[in-house]
Amino acid sequence: YELCATNIVNILDLSGIPVWGRERGEADPLILGGGSAVANPEPVADFYDAIIIGEAEEAILEVVEKLLAAKETRASRRELLEELSTLPGLYVPSFFEARYEAGEFKGLFPLKAGYEKIRRRVVPTLDAVPYPYRPPVPWAEIAHDRLALEISRGCTRGCRFCQASSLYRPVRERDIPRLLAMAEEGLSATGWDEVSFLSLSAGDYSCLTELIVSFNRRFLPEKVALSLPSLRVGSLNETIIGEIKKVRKTGFTLAPEAGTERLRQVINKDISEEALFETAKTAFEAGWRHLKLYFMIGLPTETPDDLEGIVRLARRLTRVKGKDGPQVNVSVSTFIPKPHTAFQWERQITLEETRARLSFLRARLSRRKLKFKWHKPEQSFLEGVLSRGDRRLSALIYEAFRRGARLDGWSDEFRFEAWLEAARALGLDLSSYLRERGLDEPLPWEHIDLGVSKGFLLEERERSLAGQTSPDCRFSRCLKCGACDFKEIKNRLAKDCEVPEIKPPVRREEGRFTYRLVYQKRGWARFLSQLEVMRVFHRAVRRAGLPVAFSEGFHPLPKISFARALPVGVESLFEVAAIELVKRLAPEDLKERLNEKLPEGLRVKEVAPSIPEAALLVPEETTYEIELPEPLEEEKVKAFLSRRSFVLTVRRGKKEKEVEIRPYVVSLSLAGPRTLRLVLFEPREGGVRAEEVVAALLGVAPKELPPLRILKLAPQDSEPFKEAFKRPLDEL
Numbered sequence: 001y002e003l004c005a006t007n008i009v010n011i012l013d014l015s016g017i018p019v020w021g022r023e024r025g026e027a028d029p030l031i032l033g034g035g036s037a038v039a040n041p042e043p044v045a046d047f048y049d050a051i052i053i054g055e056a057e058e059a060i061l062e063v064v065e066k067l068l069a070a071k072e073t074r075a076s077r078r079e080l081l082e083e084l085s086t087l088p089g090l091y092v093p094s095f096f097e098a099r100y101e102a103g104e105f106k107g108l109f110p111l112k113a114g115y116e117k118i119r120r121r122v123v124p125t126l127d128a129v130p131y132p133y134r135p136p137v138p139w140a141e142i143a144h145d146r147l148a149l150e151i152s153r154g155c156t157r158g159c160r161f162c163q164a165s166s167l168y169r170p171v172r173e174r175d176i177p178r179l180l181a182m183a184e185e186g187l188s189a190t191g192w193d194e195v196s197f198l199s200l201s202a203g204d205y206s207c208l209t210e211l212i213v214s215f216n217r218r219f220l221p222e223k224v225a226l227s228l229p230s231l232r233v234g235s236l237n238e239t240i241i242g243e244i245k246k247v248r249k250t251g252f253t254l255a256p257e258a259g260t261e262r263l264r265q266v267i268n269k270d271i272s273e274e275a276l277f278e279t280a281k282t283a284f285e286a287g288w289r290h291l292k293l294y295f296m297i298g299l300p301t302e303t304p305d306d307l308e309g310i311v312r313l314a315r316r317l318t319r320v321k322g323k324d325g326p327q328v329n330v331s332v333s334t335f336i337p338k339p340h341t342a343f344q345w346e347r348q349i350t351l352e353e354t355r356a357r358l359s360f361l362r363a364r365l366s367r368r369k370l371k372f373k374w375h376k377p378e379q380s381f382l383e384g385v386l387s388r389g390d391r392r393l394s395a396l397i398y399e400a401f402r403r404g405a406r407l408d409g410w411s412d413e414f415r416f417e418a419w420l421e422a423a424r425a426l427g428l429d430l431s432s433y434l435r436e437r438g439l440d441e442p443l444p445w446e447h448i449d450l451g452v453s454k455g456f457l458l459e460e461r462e463r464s465l466a467g468q469t470s471p472d473c474r475f476s477r478c479l480k481c482g483a484c485d486f487k488e489i490k491n492r493l494a495k496d497c498e499v500p501e502i503k504p505p506v507r508r509e510e511g512r513f514t515y516r517l518v519y520q521k522r523g524w525a526r527f528l529s530q531l532e533v534m535r536v537f538h539r540a541v542r543r544a545g546l547p548v549a550f551s552e553g554f555h556p557l558p559k560i561s562f563a564r565a566l567p568v569g570v571e572s573l574f575e576v577a578a579i580e581l582v583k584r585l586a587p588e589d590l591k592e593r594l595n596e597k598l599p600e601g602l603r604v605k606e607v608a609p610s611i612p613e614a615a616l617l618v619p620e621e622t623t624y625e626i627e628l629p630e631p632l633e634e635e636k637v638k639a640f641l642s643r644r645s646f647v648l649t650v651r652r653g654k655k656e657k658e659v660e661i662r663p664y665v666v667s668l669s670l671a672g673p674r675t676l677r678l679v680l681f682e683p684r685e686g687g688v689r690a691e692e693v694v695a696a697l698l699g700v701a702p703k704e705l706p707p708l709r710i711l712k713l714a715p716q717d718s719e720p721f722k723e724a725f726k727r728p729l730d731e732l
């Protein structure tokens with residue numbers, strides 16, 4: 001979104017690519033943009049060669065064809081851009097010129113005849129375009145660590161502040177059989193154990209009950225959980241509740257957006273307080289114990305009573321079940337007028353107004369069962385500036401980047417001062433971007449045609465100020481917003497809600513079979529934490545279709561345990577894990593199937609049937625080979641070994657503590673001028689890390705150590721040790 005702007009500059013800069021489109025030459029790559037943040041592309045226009053407006057699935061293939069053709073004919077960069085500009089939905093910023101008079105934006109003027117408006121691309125049906133069934137699955141944990149299944153696109157509820165409403169119209173739903181097939185393919189390719197239904201409003205999917213029932217019937221036996229995002233008020237019914245009770249739940253989200261029914265009518269979010277209350281009650285009865293509420297402050301026509309309304313509603317919802325009601329988390333952000341919405345002309349409240357309204361709410365929402373969270377006012381201020389900004393803001397973004405602004409969407413990284421300094425240096429008045437806009441004033445995004453007409457937005461604005469709501473065109477008449485052509489592009493709901501015949505997988509369990517795995521962790525895999533390694537194994541086991549046993553409870557996990565946690569950054573030739581299967585498998589088969597699905601760097605080297613108690617046995621002495629940044633004198637090693645005690649301050653979790661490290665060092669020697677060989681005594685609890693011994697040896701604090709290459713070796717003579725746990729396969 002808008003606050004990612006400096007990341008664009010950062011990526012280009014780190015890649016050694018000229019940041020400004022105008023400075024890129026024939027040998028430089030073509031920089032393409034897209035996505036919802038460029039509904040108003042002007043603030044970032046100068047960084048891009050071309051931007052796809054709208055849905056890119058079809059357009060991106062056409063761009064690739066043009067690129068290939070340009071390569072074939074050795075076309076110049078300018079010729080390629082000319083060609084791209086002939087594609088529908090392709091915006092080439094350098095073919096437009098922004099004009100200003102006395103510091104006022106006067107419009108964008110095309111530099112190429114017939115290139116006045118860029119009409120957004122939209123796909124007629126979601127099934128007509130390719131879907132990423134096999135998305136890349138990062139090794140490390142990510143924010144949305146699950147398979148996202150796009151059940152529908154577009155929303156015609158018509159919330160007047162919502163840009164996505166204009167950007168993704170009309171509604172296009174996928175049918176249930178198609179969705180189940182997509183889940184099947186996606187899960188087996190990725191190994192994820194959770195699916196979330198992706199949509200602007202999953203609760204509006206017309207066959208939601210049937211979809212949830214059939215999904216659970218097919219995937220619950222394989223311990224795949226369904227994560228439901230916010231459900232619309234009124235979308236919970238007995239069947240859905242029954243199904244939801246079977247899966248794990250995170251918080252239940254409701255987004256009233258405004259505190260009173262009056263203001264909700266202004267924004268066209270016509271939900272009564274009673275309906276909100278009933279939904280919260282039902283959710284609570286279905287097992288949700290946390291309720292999240294989203295509100296905005298600063299909406300057009302807001303009064304103090306609307307702010308009081310937020311407080312009244314939140315407090316009332318904590319009492320949906322008397323004293324035992326849910327924990328209610330209230331999240332408040334500042335309303336930002338977005339381009340292409342009915343509120344695009346409205347003013348955004350100032351920083352001071354935002355702060356005052358937030359402190360009003362904070363004072364009243366700090367009590368038992370209520371948690372108040374708010375969006376940083378300075379971030380909202382900047383988002384407001386960038387949302388309705390013009391092309392001059394490319395320079396602002398670049399200047400802020402030069403002053404250290406990065407990852408501005410993360411409040412802990414956000415450096416408002418860098419932006420203020422950049423604005424001062426450029427002589428830009430940032431507050432002026434938050435002002436109300438005249439209805440006839442040229443707007444920087446008017447050359448971008450999302451399909452929804454200005455006339456419709458003005459009409460909606462009028463209705464809003466009159467407190468009138470507008471219906472959802474899915475269920476009533478067409479409001480003539482302009483998004484549909486009614487031939488190809490129109491609302492398309494799931495054909496019928498019939499559930500296909502589902503044969504739930506039959507899982508035959510022959511017993512419990514434990515195997516001991518010895519694996520290596522090399523190369524980039526050394527940067528995975530133990531928790532990440534565990535997840536990688538969980539996914540590999542699922543992708544390999546292994547008959548693994550699962551733990552009990554709401555979040556069943558494959559039964560894989562690990563002997564010891566290897567510190568991040570250390571490579572190892574000898575790591576031990578145990579896996580429990582419900583069918584007997586030949587060790588070689590298990591090894592091969594796992595290795596086929598494990599990522600580079602993690603390799604299973606040995607598999608042996610084992611009795612459960614012995615599967616995780618490891619020697620208590622471990623040998624490490626450590627590559628030092630510089631040659632080390634033998635004397636230092638001798639001096640260390642001659643000491644009977646060596647106390648070092650080390651970090652354990654968030655705390656620092658003093659540890660006597662000397663007793664853990666069994667032996668220490670130089671295997672080369674820069675190579676240390678260290679044998680450590682590693683008890684099950686406590687102990688020290690190899691790098692801590694190196695720190696002691698070099699006389700520095702562990703955190704001051706330069707990067708080291710540490711390799712844990714396999715026990716030299718592991719045969720007798722192996723005999724202790726090994727068990728013939730047929731005896732299992």
Ligand code: SF4
Pocket residue numbers: 156169170171473474477478479480481482483484490491
């Ligand atoms: S053109 Fe009519 S049917 Fe299509 S999205 Fe707009 S209001 Fe709805």
